[in-house]
Amino acid sequence: MDLGKLTVDRSTSPAGLEFAPGFNAAVPFIDRHLAEGRGAKVAIRAAGGEVTYAELAASVNRCGNALLKLGLQRGQRLLMVVKDCPEFFYLFWGAIKAGIVPVPLNTLLRADDYRYILQDSACSAIFYSPEFAAEVEPAVAAARPAPPLVFAVEGKARTLRDELAAASPALEAVPAGATAACFWLYSSGSTGRPKGAVHRQRDMVVTSQWYGTEVLGVREDDVCFSAAKLFFAYGLGNGMTFPLWAGATAVLLDGRPTPQSTFETIARFKPTLYFGVPTLYAAQLQALAAGPRPDLSSVRYCVSAGEALPADIFRRWREGTGLTILDGIGSTEALHIFISNRPGDVRPGTSGTLVPGYQARIVTAEGTPAPAGEQGRLQIKGPSTAAYYWNNPEKTAATMLPGDWLDTGDTYVQDETGAYVYCGRSDDMLKVGGIWCSPIEIEGTLVSHPAVLEVAVIGYADAEGLVKPEAWVVLREGQARSPALADQLMQHCKTRLAPYKYPRQIHFVAELPKTATGKIQRFRLRQQAEAAGQGAGAAKA
16 A cells, blocks of 8 residues: 555645545655655755765664654654754654654753643653753653653764664554644743644645645755754744655754854755745844855745744845745644745735635634725634644634634735735734744743832834834832843843743833733733834843
């Protein structure tokens, strides 16, 4: 039985795809390339060397066999706190091929977040890169119960690499099915606690075909470099599934993406497609203005998602580099981009138009269709959306709606050309550097400082038009306002939260606006910030 067989024909089904019974996603993404003669082609390029498609397939099989030998069983969860490296591919696809569920995690989280996910997922194993040991190992020690299998990828007494070396390079894919659970991605929740979106075997095929191939035009001779990391839904597609689907080459950067590191990676590996986020594009523009022009001649298109791309950054990037950024919107729950600008149809300041295979509607607060030209909640429908949130029926019911609609939580409007224009979040969640974060979590961290009595956190657009958190703080009696204290509060957050979450500005105020029942009115703080202008009464980092 060919578990990887599928046909691409939009006339045959709403999804435009027909899957074989028992479909296992590892077969078309990994095994297919050997049958199609790509064994000697380079699949992955990284600072540590190259991996061919034949070597990738063998290592995936070794990993699947190693996981089974360690006692992992079908349907059990395997957490991954792994940097962008070939071992990420081996673990992810080896697990899927063996019927195990991989769960890539944000490598910027803190120990308490990992502890929570360890317990929430009821995982059977966690694998981590040694760079993240300082957060992962305390989380494992505190988790109740702790996972039975804990492995470093390298650098410890017993590692994944050791297990791979001892495992067989031959493995038959476990039968699954197009709608069977395949992998999870954890997304931040409104309470600050992550929630696990359960994705199906078909979902990566859908995004790779309908967006990667049909919109972006990824082809076999492409070289894809994603500054957005593989643990993102966005980065997972850019840096892994799109190149594997097309038989192309993925370039991996295992360190932090900075203007210098990304420009150096582009100059060294010559990618044809470059994937970034607006915050990084803004930083790269500053670097371009300050230094010599990097060699970007290999790049055909740039892509942006994670947060809305300001039209001014689009314009300055094209003027400064000669390259076009294709902006779009996606989500963890939808797996990748479902509305996008595209080659030959770029509309700056908008998210573009629908990707094939998806539907969208804009609704009022009451759930009725919003009148033409009016803002409302964006809901989308497509065959890549997650089945449900693990262990969270209330949030599942609120987000995964009847008729297979997904509430994105974003406010949108369609302009006169039919393009979708982002108007902000429908709730108080913030997207910073392309990653969701909860103001409640930041507020809780600030309140833990002995000088703070009350605090509210909102998002405010910086000079580049990108959203950053800022905090409005009421101090305890006897505490004096000062720039030094503001710096201290920022440092307090930096040492306790993921790096992107710290407030970029601190506003000291006598009181916070509240309702009659005592609920903080964040919208009033946003109005005050807009009226005063950014920086009024603030201490900057």
